[in-house]
Amino acid sequence: TWLDLAHPEDFKESEKQLALLFTRQISHYNIECRIKHRNGSWVWVHDRGKVIEWTSDGKPGRLAGTRADINDRKLAEEEREKLQSQLTQAQKMESVGRLAGGIAHDFNNMLGVILGHTEMAIMKSGTKQPLSNHLQEIQKAANRSADLTRQLLAFARKQTIAPIVLDLNEVIEGMLKMLRRLIGEDIDLVWLPEASSSSVKIDPSQVDQILANLCVNARDAIAGVGKVTIETGTASFDESYCADHVGFVPGEYVLLAVSDNGSGMDKAVMDKLFEPFFTTKAVGKGTGLGLATVYGIVKQNNGFINVYSEPRQGTTFRIYLPRHLGQAEQTSKNELTATKLTGNExxxxxxxxxxxxxxxxxxxxxxxxxxxxxxxxxxxxxxxxxxxxxxxxxxxxxxxxxxxxxxxxxxxxxxxxxxxxxxxxxxxxxxxxxxxxxxxxxxxxxxxxxxxxxxxxxxxxxxx
Missing domain, CATH: 3.40.50.2300 (Response regulator)
Incomplete structure (x- = not known):
């Protein structure tokens, strides 16, 4: 029968419309639904009809109606809704980012005064004075607050950076020892670099921030023994792909992917994943700024980030940074080091x-x-x-x-x-x-x- 061809999600509504028609509660039926095509695919149709002849005992005898193919229109509507949803999310992140940046600026001024005077007070009081312990606690709390404002600035893309051309594989290689300590010995860290060119232009400290935050997120998603995989590669986006993904720009990119086999996430969590202060962790276990920081850094460097996850199936973050054709520059971790820290100028x-x-x-x-x-x-x-x-x-x-x-x-x-x-x-x-x-x-x-x-x-x- 006609109902046998109806899509499972549309079956009940179609059945309900016919039941109302056959009991004379409505004069005609009017429904948009999916039916199975002879090639096995589902197509959208618009069905309209009415009973044109009733039997002597009050049952429908003959029906007349029309069926119109509306598949193209429905697919276009779905695409518009998808793009609108992506645009709304991007605008929300932008407005939250502006707010976060303004708050961080004001807090940084206040924290500067607290940290500066505390540091000078510690230097004058000496470590043996009873007051020193209290001052050090103030300093620790202020430093943690400063870290939070730095993360807010990163999310808001107001972090001041000095990008250089670097080989992403080399930078990650230099971080592996630290990352293994960060995730703990129960979790296996797998490193899968692609041999092809991995030159990108980014501030080296931002690569540290991205990987540290993603690895901590992966570690917290794993209960007991597990695995975290870091891999690099290359990717190319064409016009057609970018047309379906708001904010994506055609071009050549270097891929950085971080995967885990942890608890995974459902769609409700993923929709809020990059919002600052959103966290699924217990109170005191996370600030909700780690992934917001990653999002801000990627956007500040004209990149894109995709997330793939399902409950109990783990999570993969894929970051795409514009590929750079120049030679990698030498990085220095001791940029702030100076032999003489005083002067008379x-x-x-x-x-x-x-x-x-x-x-x-x-x-x-x-x-x-x-x-x-x-x-x-x-x-x-x-x-x-x-x-x-x-x-x-x-x-x-x-x-x-x-x-x-x-x-x-x-x-x-x-x-x-x-x-x-x-x-x-x-x-x-x-x-x-x-x-x-x-x-x-x-x-x-x-x-x-x-x-x-x-x-x-x-x-x-x-x-x-």
Whole structure:
């Protein structure tokens, strides 16, 4: 019969419509449903009809109706709904990212003051003083908070980065020992690199963040003994693939995949997977920022991320980063290392947040520098004009009222042609970076910073 051809999901509705028709509760039936084609596939049809003759005992005798093929229209509607869903998700992530970036910026300013004064208090109190233990606990909590804001900035794509061309296989090779310690000895770590070119342009620290977060996520999904697989490869996306995947751009890509044989996820969890603070872990076991961080880093580097998972079947994250044809550059893990962390030069410090201005000045004076403090760009220009000696370094916030840090630097440079410039900020700004990527030759320190990292960055800027 006709009902035998109906799709299982549409059968009940079709049966219900006919029952209402045959009991004269409706005058005609009108239904869109799927029926089995003679080739075995399911096609959408629009059926309309009515009883045109009844038997003497009140039963339907003859029916008349039409059937229209609406398969193309239904497939187009499904495709539109899928694309709309992807677009809505992308817009939601973008708006949450803007909010997260703004919160992280404000928190970084406050944390900078807490960390700076705590570090100086620890140095003055000494480790044997009873107060030292309390100060160290404050420092630990503030550092953990700073880590959270860094993750928020990564998700919001406002992390300031210095990308270089690197061989992804080589970077991962150098991380394997650390990753094995991270996931524990009960979990086997399998490394499957593809021999073909794996050059990408990315900040090396961001590769560390991606792999550490994905491996921790995999570890937490495995109960007892299990396996985590890291593999690389290459991929190419054409126009037709990108037309079906919002945000994807045709081109050549390097693939980084991390898989586990853990508990897997259902669709409800996967729909919220990259949202900040979303977590399925117990209270105190996760912040819900790990995968949000990965998402932000991938997007900041013009890449894509796909997730494949089913309950009890494990999970695979596939990350695609644009393939780079240039030679890999040498990376240095000791960029902040400096042989001398003190000096006697004169520094013009400009910061519109009074507490950060005061704290940074105390730090710099403690290192031996002469510090000229200015709370606005205009005040900095006036001090530069009135100062009788040389000014060797200008340290400025990136975004300030009246004038941004770069324009202030140009103004001071006209008076002191040899002055060096160090920017500081709680989040990235296009004044010194395009989409978070630092302009070549720019010296930058991310807030909140420690006394040691400030000392190293100052010497780096002065000595180059």
């Amino acid at each position: 004169t520094i013009l410090l400009t910061e519109d947040e009074p507490s950060i201005l005061e704290m940074t000045a105390i730090m710099l004076e403690g290192m031996g520098y002469t510090v000229l403090k200015a709370s606005t760009p205009r005040e900095a220009i006036r001090m530069a004009e009135e100062h009788m000696g040389n000014i060797q370094l200008l340290i400025t916030d990136v975004v300030m009222p009246e004038m941004n840090g770069r324009d202030l630097g140009s103004n001071i440079l006209s008076r002191y042609p040899d002055v060096k410039h160090l920017f500081m900020s709680g989040y990235t700004a296009n004044v010194i970076a395009h989409h978070g990527v630092l302009d070549k030759g720019v010296h930058f320190i991310q807030k909140p910073f420690s006394l040691k990292s400030l000392a190293a960055k100052v010497r780096q800027a002065l000595d180059k």
